[in-house]
Amino acid sequence: MNEVKHTLKDVAEKAGVSLTTVSRVINKRGYFSKATEARIFAAMKELNYYPNSVARSLSGKKTKLIGVILTNTHNPFNAELLEKIETELFNREYKTIIANSLDNPQKERSYISLLQSNQVDGLITASHNTIINDYHQLTLPVVSFDRYFGSHIPTVSSDNFLGGQTAAKVLLEGGARRLLLFSGEISDTNPTSDRMNGFMDICLKRKIVPEIQGVPSDATSNFRKMLIHQAITQHHPDGIMCTDDATALLVMRELKQLNLRIPSDVQVVGYDGSDFILQTFPELSTIVQPLDDLAKTMVNLLLNKIDQPDVLQERQYIFPITFHRGTTTKFIDTE
Amino acid sequence: MNEVKHTLKDVAEKAGVSLTTVSRVINKRGYFSKATEARIFAAMKELNYYPNSVARSLSGKKTKLIGVILTNTHNPFNAELLEKIETELFNREYKTIIANSLDNPQKERSYISLLQSNQVDGLITASHNTIINDYHQLTLPVVSFDRYFGSHIPTVSSDNFLGGQTAAKVLLEGGARRLLLFSGEISDTNPTSDRMNGFMDICLKRKIVPEIQGVPSDATSNFRKMLIHQAITQHHPDGIMCTDDATALLVMRELKQLNLRIPSDVQVVGYDGSDFILQTFPELSTIVQPLDDLAKTMVNLLLNKIDQPDVLQERQYIFPITFHRGTTTKFIDTE
Known part of the structure; x- marks a missing residue:
């Protein structure tokens, strides 16, 4: 379903000016007042009319x-x-x-x-x-x-739901029972939240309720580290999934500093599997996106x-x- | 010193055609033969004349x-x-x-x-x-x-020469005597080669001749790993500088696999100090570019x-x- 595409004429009508005036304003040629310009821009905005892209699509260029x-x-x-x-x-x-x-x-x-x-x-x-x-x-x-x-x-x-399921299965089959999920995003509308949904799906089927901690990607590194530190010391997990590998690396650092051994005390699974991570940290178990x-x-x-x-x-x-x-x-x- | 800027007229003269014909070809309007087009393009190339950028610079747009x-x-x-x-x-x-x-x-x-x-x-x-x-x-x-x-x-x-000097000093003052440099580039014309020059400068002042191994950044990861493995097993270094941190991480992996301890058996210094490396691998000693x-x-x-x-x-x-x-x-x- 395409939206209606408006024309220069629609803009002129909406703004109550002539076609010539609209053309002048768009091409910044000849005389026009600031008020006229503002009215035309308002009309263009309302009609979602972008001169250059439309001109281009008309000319096929x-x-x-x-x-x-x-x-x-x-x-x-x-x-x-x-x-x-x-x-x-x-x-x-x-x-x-x-x-x-x-x-x-x-x-x-x-x-x-x-x-x-x-x-x-x-x-x-x-x-x-x-x-x-x-x-x-x-x-x-x-x-x-x-x-x-x-x-x-x-x-x-990638199949985020399957990725979350796989991470949960790996941790559970490795013997983990106190699960903790670090998620970059806690939202219903993005497919990445399916990593969490898949993880929860397997956990609940095994009658395990995991802890979930958001670690916003737009926070500073130190803030992210603090959240990770608090969640680990509070929940004492023996299995952790992170919804991205960069967070998993921070988690591994934190575990080391807390003198917790990986994987014997705490298992860790990441998500993404970029070439850089696979080459530089092949020890990190992770879900690989193609x-x-x-x-x-x-x-x-x-x-x-x-x-x-x-x-x-x-x-x-x-x-x-x-x-x-x-x-x-x-x-x-x-x- | 600026180069001479050629005009459309120079192109026309060089190609032996009229100005109108050049304009037609550039704007792809009206009739012209393939042969004429080829001749004009050849003349433009020879004169290093790029129509759009010139037109733009003339119009100031x-x-x-x-x-x-x-x-x-x-x-x-x-x-x-x-x-x-x-x-x-x-x-x-x-x-x-x-x-x-x-x-x-x-x-x-x-x-x-x-x-x-x-x-x-x-x-x-x-x-x-x-x-x-x-x-x-x-x-x-x-x-x-x-x-x-x-x-x-x-x-x-960044001050690549000082960076190379600093890395050499750190390794020497930590007691290293068999130095190995992994360099992404072995070339005289690039400033990054000053990392090597600075490193050599300090070594030679201390009467130490380091080994140098190129690790081309355009090679595959496995090829780079092979070069690193061979150089370490051949030269038995106790101090290694890498001209970038990504290589330093590969070197650290290789040392681990060879059961060599860092820093007691081998010290390692990297170069770059990106935020990602500083946050994720603060254990890596490295030269930080601003x-x-x-x-x-x-x-x-x-x-x-x-x-x-x-x-x-x-x-x-x-x-x-x-x-x-x-x-x-x-x-x-x-x-």
């Missing part, structure tokens, strides 16, 4: 630029996802504009409006800010990673959408995960 | 886009540098196009030509490919990180150059480094 919105690039998983998306886009003769939201809704909103109004052919978004309405208003093709937007924006993700598949699929879906806007796409593309057996868990046979 | 060329984003230092550059540019109302060369000269060359010909106001390059000539031909403002290009492109870097200063300076220099092309800039901006004391070295007092 492409910028060959794609915007990629991430929360950050300092998380190794995000850094690798970006590198793979950028390489795929380069192979298809597109260039990549990187936009880190840094969990700042204003920065993300500002990027969306900038990108929409003048420069990109499409967007890939993997950010987690709750400014979903801004995305709904977009007339640009968008593909999302790990986040639901609605019917017109396909979501690509980075190559995810990046390729997002690029393919987006470029197909740009080239053939009317072809229907699935709403969700869910890729299988794998379990990387390290030495931070005790048993491996989870089947 | 800016794209508000900056290209950032890195070798990769999977190295944590690069990922953080990119995030900081992107944030600085965003604060100045510029957007960032990310281009990973992946140590592929063809990809880097292709990016440079794409970025030059149609879309960016300037370039920040931190890539290490040896295609310096391509950069020399650029008429765009360019700022470089950790790489020399010549008089018209300023280089921003990431914030580096990113801010590059953005400031570039935007100044764009706004005031004729203001002279320094050729080099060298920032002090600091030593992060971890537990992979024995002593700390290097002054």
